[in-house]
Amino acid sequence: MSSAAEPARGPGGGWTRRRFVGALAGAAAMTTVPAPAAPNADPAAAPTAPATPTAPGADAFPSPTHRSGPRPLYLGTYTSVDGGGTGIGLATYDPTTGLITGTGTITGVGNPSYLAPHPDGRTLYTVNERDEGGVTAVRLAKNRVLGTRGTGGAGPCHLSVHPSGHWLLSANYASGSVAVHPIDASGALGERTDLVTHSTPAPGPGQQGPHAHQFVTSPDGGHVLAVDLGTDTVYSYRLNQSKGTLTEVSQAYTRPGAGPRHLTFHPGGRHAYLANEVDNTVVVCAYDQATGRLTPGDPQSTGTGEGTSYPAQILVTSNGSYAYLANRGHNSLTRYAIEADGARLRLLDTVPVGGDFPRHIAFSPDGRLLFAANQRSSTVSVFHVDGGSGELRLAGEPFPSPVAVCALPL
Secondary structure, rough: OOOOOOOOOOOOOOOOOHHHEEEEOOOOOOOOOOOOOOOOOOOOOOOOOOOOOOOOOOOOOOOOOOOOOOOOEEEEEEOOOOOOOOEEEEEEOOOOOOOOOEEHHHHHHOOOOEEEEEEOOOOOEEEOOOOOOEEEEEEEOEEEEEEEEEEOOEEEEEEEEOOOOOOOHHHHHHHOOEEEEEEOOOOOOOOOOOOOOOOOOOOOOOOOOOOOOEEEEEEOOOOEEEOOOOOOOOHHHHHEEEEEEEEEEEEOOOOOOOEEEEEOOOOOOOOOEEOOOOOOEEEEEEEOOOOOOOOEEEEOOOOOOOOOOOOEEEEOOOOOOOOEEEEEEEEEEEEEEHHHHEEEEEEEEEEEOOOEEEEHHHHHHOEEEEEEEEEOEEEEEEEEOOOOOEEEOOOOOOOOOOOEEEEEEE
């Protein structure tokens, strides 16, 4: 979805991300709220690491306990395309059966294509993927929009909350930059504290500029890493937790033209897995917690055959035993066994996703279910995850959701 080589991505089959973002210039006015009080400015009071690791990666939220009763599910979409949604979709799911039930929509939020929760579970954040990019905070108790802040770039496609809960990290795809916003005690966002554009190295083959696709915190909390598809690079930064500013400490390079898109850490914190969108590979990376340096290994197969299937996202189970890769072109999920304490992936099989163009995948908090948002079929598929074998079993018919590009179970 993010390169010149990628097939058209809109519901009508005629949109690339570059064309989509350009067409949305001025499509929706941003709302603002008064600047909230800055987070704790005392460096001694600002935690330098989360109390617990965030493995298996910034996009999974495992929990050792199994919860009964309906659980909330939030759905991202595009509001400015034919057949798109009207805001953030609201639903519940049964944590035992996986059955999804729609409950409504949070309106007044434009193009909420990617969602992330605050660690305390009380606030939800979304990108506003448009030419004048923004990030929006929503108080979940009453589904109240707290306000939107500009990201300083175009086409933000990913965001995450630092484990301290004090900072929101976002990636501007179209302009190739990453931004930091403070989060106040209410969960609202303050004005941007930093913006860094990826100016080096030069864009990779087929790319006309940098394309930041992900911005996440390492499991130890010591560094934040930005994955840039356009420059074939993962940038490691230190985040000043009293000022919200970034200092680059290293760059990790994939092979030219790989198009890195999504990074997920192993629970052990010393290895990570990188999904490369353009050359249809995954890479095991070594990670040095002291320096923040990421060292990519050799490219590995996605199990989807020749050409590219536009890998979208890779997840790791909380016990570090299995990894799953979403393949948009192949409409499948690849299952890997993780070996050697995280240092090796072994391809096991691919499973049909039951929809078209799986853009985003996420575990339920207890890790027993896997959700796949299928953009082109406007559906969300749910799978049971076998805790022993890692095998996936489709849990009934996919749930209809307009232009489903993100499914976030809590």
